[in-house]
Amino acid sequence: MIQMKELRKDFSVRVKAGRLRRVKRTVSAVDGVSLDIGTGEMVGYIGPNGAGKSTTLKMLTGVLSPSGGEVSVCGLAPVPQRTRLALSIGVVFGQRSQLWWDLPLAESFRLLRHIYRVPAADHAARLRRCRELLDLDAFLDTPVRQLSLGQRMRGELTAALLHGPRVLFLDEPTIGLDVVSKQAVRSFLGELGRSGDVTLVLTTHDLADIERLCRRLVVIDHGRVVHDGTIEQLHSRYGSRRRLIADLDAPLPDGFEVPGATVAAVEADRHRVTFVLDDVPAGAVVASLVNAAPIRDLSLVEPDIEDVVARLYTASVSGAP
Amino acid sequence: MGDLRAYAALLGGQFRSVTSYRASFVVELFSSAGATALDVVTVVVLFGAAVEVGGFTLAEALMMTGIAASGFVLGDLAVGSVERIKLYVRTGMLDAVLVRPLGVLPQLVLMDFPLRKALRLVFGTSVIGVAIALNDVDWTPARVLLMVVAPIAAGVYFGAIFVISATLSFWWVESGEIGNGFTYGGRDFTSYPITVYSGWFRGLFAYGLGFGFVAYQPGLALLGRPDPLGLPGWAGYSSPLVALLAAGIAAVVWRVGVRHYRSTGS
Numbered sequence: 117m118i119q120m121k122e123l124r125k126d127f128s129v130r131v132k133a134g135r136l137r138r139v140k141r142t143v144s145a146v147d148g149v150s151l152d153i154g155t156g157e158m159v160g161y162i163g164p165n166g167a168g169k170s171t172t173l174k175m176l177t178g179v180l181s182p183s184g185g186e187v188s189v190c191g192l193a194p195v196p197q198r199t200r201l202a203l204s205i206g207v208v209f210g211q212r213s214q215l216w217w218d219l220p221l222a223e224s225f226r227l228l229r230h231i232y233r234v235p236a237a238d239h240a241a242r243l244r245r246c247r248e249l250l251d252l253d254a255f256l257d258t259p260v261r262q263l264s265l266g267q268r269m270r271g272e273l274t275a276a277l278l279h280g281p282r283v284l285f286l287d288e289p290t291i292g293l294d295v296v297s298k299q300a301v302r303s304f305l306g307e308l309g310r311s312g313d314v315t316l317v318l319t320t321h322d323l324a325d326i327e328r329l330c331r332r333l334v335v336i337d338h339g340r341v342v343h344d345g346t347i348e349q350l351h352s353r354y355g356s357r358r359r360l361i362a363d364l365d366a367p368l369p370d371g372f373e374v375p376g377a378t379v380a381a382v383e384a385d386r387h388r389v390t391f392v393l394d395d396v397p398a399g400a401v402v403a404s405l406v407n408a409a410p411i412r413d414l415s416l417v418e419p420d421i422e423d424v425v426a427r428l429y430t431a432s433v434s435g436a437p
Numbered sequence: 438m439g440d441l442r443a444y445a446a447l448l449g450g451q452f453r454s455v456t457s458y459r460a461s462f463v464v465e466l467f468s469s470a471g472a473t474a475l476d477v478v479t480v481v482v483l484f485g486a487a488v489e490v491g492g493f494t495l496a497e498a499l500m501m502t503g504i505a506a507s508g509f510v511l512g513d514l515a516v517g518s519v520e521r522i523k524l525y526v527r528t529g530m531l532d533a534v535l536v537r538p539l540g541v542l543p544q545l546v547l548m549d550f551p552l553r554k555a556l557r558l559v560f561g562t563s564v565i566g567v568a569i570a571l572n573d574v575d576w577t578p579a580r581v582l583l584m585v586v587a588p589i590a591a592g593v594y595f596g597a598i599f600v601i602s603a604t605l606s607f608w609w610v611e612s613g614e615i616g617n618g619f620t621y622g623g624r625d626f627t628s629y630p631i632t633v634y635s636g637w638f639r640g641l642f643a644y645g646l647g648f649g650f651v652a653y654q655p656g657l658a659l660l661g662r663p664d665p666l667g668l669p670g671w672a673g674y675s676s677p678l679v680a681l682l683a684a685g686i687a688a689v690v691w692r693v694g695v696r697h698y699r700s701t702g703s
């Protein structure tokens with residue numbers, strides 16, 4: 117559905133060198149990205165600020181022309197075939213609106229039907245579905261300028277889907293939203309992804325978006341892909357593991373050991389113990405532990421993806437020339 | 438066909454947007470007509486001080502002023518809102534325009550269609566009416582045709598100037614004043630017989646950039662006066678060609694400009 121081969125985007129910037137002199141320098145925002153995204157995939161595209169996420173998305177949607185490499189979306193070349201491509205893709209730029217600021221939301225949807233030449237029946241069916249899933253009815257007749265950010269974002273999502281796109285690009289769709297709106301947006305996108313006929317590419321700074329939605333995670337930094345795989349692969353590659361914390365009714369016996377797990381900490385007069393699970397199911401550890409001491413409480417802590425990604429970002433910064 | 442309906446929808450959206458602020462729309466409608474009136478008053482005042490300027494009487498000059506004013510209003514009404522592209526480029530809002538299945542220029546033009554300037558058109562054409570009444574025009578079929586075509590050609594010409602100067606913003610974001618020099622400066626230049634200018638300035642604007650063919654030359658042809666500056670009589674009928682040439686250049690510059698768009702970080 118989406119192919120990128122050694123895709124590049126260079127910007128020339130003028131850097132101050134002395135009082136009046138300016139030197140022209142070339143900066144690569146995207147520096148040779150190769151990715152292949154199949155139909156129905158949900159891909160999270162993450163990276164620190166300025167990593168080249170938005171620039172990539174803009175080249176995929178035909179907004180920016182690439183400086184080098186090849187790119188094709190739905191079998192089309194984004195910039196030369198921009199208007200044809202626009203009919204097959206939906207775009208939500210978190211900070212750019214597709215809606216008419218002064219008109220009621222419903223009116224924007226009606227205008228978009230004409231702009232995308234959608235048959236009335238298809239339009240009505242898609243709008244009905246969005247209205248149900250995103251709870252639009254309460255503010256359908258409110259001018260867009262009076263909507264809250266969360267309401268507007270739900271409107272933007274609908275606007276991007278009314279022409280039945282095959283690929284949906286989302287640039288930071290949850291930025292600035294409160295918890296409830298975030299949940300609404302996420303569960304809607306999850307629903308959309310499960311249907312399997314929309315390919316979804318989303319950039320975000322909120323890793324919870326990725327954990328909830330995307331099987332595949334692409335991490336980009338300094339314009340290059342530094343990880344491409346599942347979240348689990350990311351964890352195993354960077355050595356983040358689950359932890360099991362147990363509160364015991366009796367002190368933990370000396371020299372207690374479970375194969376595959378390491379005792380990371382023993383606290384509270386040996387009444388609390390933390391295991392790091394290397395390569396063993398939590399159940400096996402619990403089974404051995406029950407024999408050693410009565411268990412009062414247990415908690416299993418998933419590895420924190422934020423930590424992994426933060427480590428990844430700093431690693432690639434120090435590794436950069 | 439489908440495209441036309443899409444563009445009509447855009448225009449309808451713009452119409453409903455501006456009329457949602459009803460009072461402010463009415464105020465703008467009239468104040469913008471007033472601005473055009475002032476431009477013509479300037480010409481009249483100038484001739485109030487001198488009976489003849491540059492070898493032309495007020496009545497004769499009004500023919501040129503009328504063509505220039507009508508043409509400018511046509512061009513401004515049709516594509517003048519392309520000026521707003523500076524805002525779109527600076528804020529990155531052009532991204533949202535580029536992901537729609539329609540041409541960029543028609544979208545920009547229709548999304549900001551300056552309905553408030555509509556009354557100016559009435560004013561511009563009535564100056565031509567006054568000029569026709571004051572001058573004793575020897576009407577031939579060719580002159581009738583020229584009378585109809587000249588303001589439209591002037592409109593196309595000014596439209597091209599609007600597009601070219603707006604396109605500058607793809608390279609220099611704050612290019613506003615440079616562009617205005619050619620659009621509003623061009624309108625002021627064409628409002629007078631070009632004989633009032635002299636030297637390299639007249640050469641550059643009248644012939645180099647073609648402003649001399651917008652209102653001055655067709656005006657001469659309509660009045661049946663030979664050009665004091667020596668161009669042959671058919672030059673007055675060449676204004677549509679000059680307009681088409683300008684439109685062609687504008688189309689090329691625009692295409693290059695859009696490819697040059699850099700967007701903004703988000």
